[in-house]
Amino acid sequence: MEVEEPPLPQDNWHDLEHELFLSTFKRFPVTLVRGQGTQVWDDQGKQYLDLVGGWAVDSLGHCPPVVVDALERQAKTLIHTSNQFYTIPQIELAQLLVQNSCLDKVFICNSGAEANEGAVKLARRYGKLRLDGAYEIITTRDSFHGRTLAMTAATGQQSFHDPYTPLPGGFVNVEFNHVEAIQEATTARTCGVMLEPIQGEGGVNLPEDDYLERVRSWCRQKGILFILDEIQTGIGRTGTLFAYEQFKVEPDIMTLAKGLASGVPIGAFLAKEHVSVFSPGDHGSTFGGNPLVCAAACATLKYIVDHDVPGRVKRVGDYFLARLESLRQHFDSIAKVRGRGLLIALQFDSDIAQEIAMACLERGLLVNKVKPGTLRFMPPLIITETDVDKAIGILEDALREKTRR
Template structure:
């Protein structure tokens, strides 16, 4: 293990280095293999070292990497066309991270409010939501404790309750410019917004001349079985943000809007690397693979298969069931053993398993969209093993 003293401490990391990956598997510096059901937190939508992505990256690197955002480039144009072709949006701005795309969405909504709604600026967001780690996106998020972490917060983000339309309506006033939500709250515990709620929200925002922003950084790009999660509800938002899966592992994000909302003027928005051809060339390949005939149907089928296997595991160990959409799913544990299961799964041998516990009583699964059923079965078998051990150890720890 290399000396890590020069790396700033921002999170606890195990004492290993990941050195290579292929498909659903990662390999560390000791040669141990891990079945990866994290995939960079839903980033590697095509798994590790996808051949198509590598070919696109290498081909573009031999042409031009960064001509500067002052010029158009072909991959930028091609990816923007792909995204608008497959969505209800007309305009695309490329960024480098989901937080940056969400920051842009906030700016765009406020600019629209200044121009069209008497300088309305408040954006209603939701408890337990997660929109990024910039000051504005942390303020927009409903993550417990974030309101004091880097206080004072950016003003203007009142919080409603997901799937409770009355809680949204109570917050709307003459300063409200938008409502912003994740169609599936990922960091909050894989909590889907219901189809009925999304439709009610679209109707409510239209009635009050308020924009609807969907943060699809985690739920977009095929993760739910539709290309974009808003399509599950049959609605058309005004603004959408993408990140994670759009680049399949490279730093790429996007802010999309309808023509009516695309009110940025020169100087309002930009970025040194925004829309650079190296990243957007990879994005073109990723979106091309995801939109290929049959791909999303397969994601839906495997999402249903994963759901069925998780429910069987829940029944076997007397847990509280599962929830989610497509291949973004959570197992509700019924007790606070999530962190222990994550550690046991990673350290088990001979192969480890990589999973995530966004809450102590819940496990989250974000496999590659091209994960196989055999790999799902293997994950379930490994999780069953560590769960059996953990539950038994807890029973032994209880005094007689």
């Protein structure tokens, strides 16, 4: 007979995590157990307004009914087969991605880092076949491209490099928003430039008006690939389905992940026809693009496109930015407000972001400290003006307690 384990005491989860997990995450001291829309609840029943959105993943909010229904239907039909066979949700997702972007071909994988790895492999393959073996990729300082060894090298932040040297070669990091730095770093070895249209983990750093256009044109002039990492900025986050639409450029390769499947792990890279040089066996994945994940992604993407979620992101994002800007007028400790759509940062004049984030947590608001002096907001894309008002009220209260006006 099976004996039921006694339930664990409610305050035991954090101790157990410390005992069992490799210590990589600095977690907030709450255990989340449930989510609905823009709200989450912890194991003590406390409710929070979520402006972190699973790190820009929960695009349609927590447990969105269209995605839950799609997952339920697909889970009862076919969860997984190998990529040795055709499966329908995968093809439907590729169709949706191609119809709604400027790109022609798709590969589906499991995470952002893996999408970037695939993009770099495709660029190197292109380099071997079309650019006399060129293999180097230029990336920018303060970028973030993922946690695999190669993406650690691609990421332009020394603090990510130091613990893991020597890193794989083939990446050159240059200053962001500086076209000449890219031009100077371009050699016969260069096969591409990889950029985030807006740097997310680097602190929500916006490109200067013509930066992306000028880099695009440099890449065209040199015959090298212009690769956009839209893992954080894509799928409506910045007020258009993809951020490149706002900067008058089209990438040769684009990577996606995060918001694409409402929290079911996914990554993807897309390429223009002329760059699609892979042959069977050049790349692959066991789980990538399985029916369950693709059903979630199709439901997410269809909803975002059919309901003009990017238009709504622009409207609510502008409202959020304006409310933060007026908060800045009242608090000397706020140095800058910046962002696009619902990818927004609040920069302080000192390293108080963690303290403010904790004060918000106590008051039922989840925010992200992206840098010691900077908070980042990347809420579900369905957030309302009323949610924004509530968040501003809590932030104001936290700032009043922790800083001077």
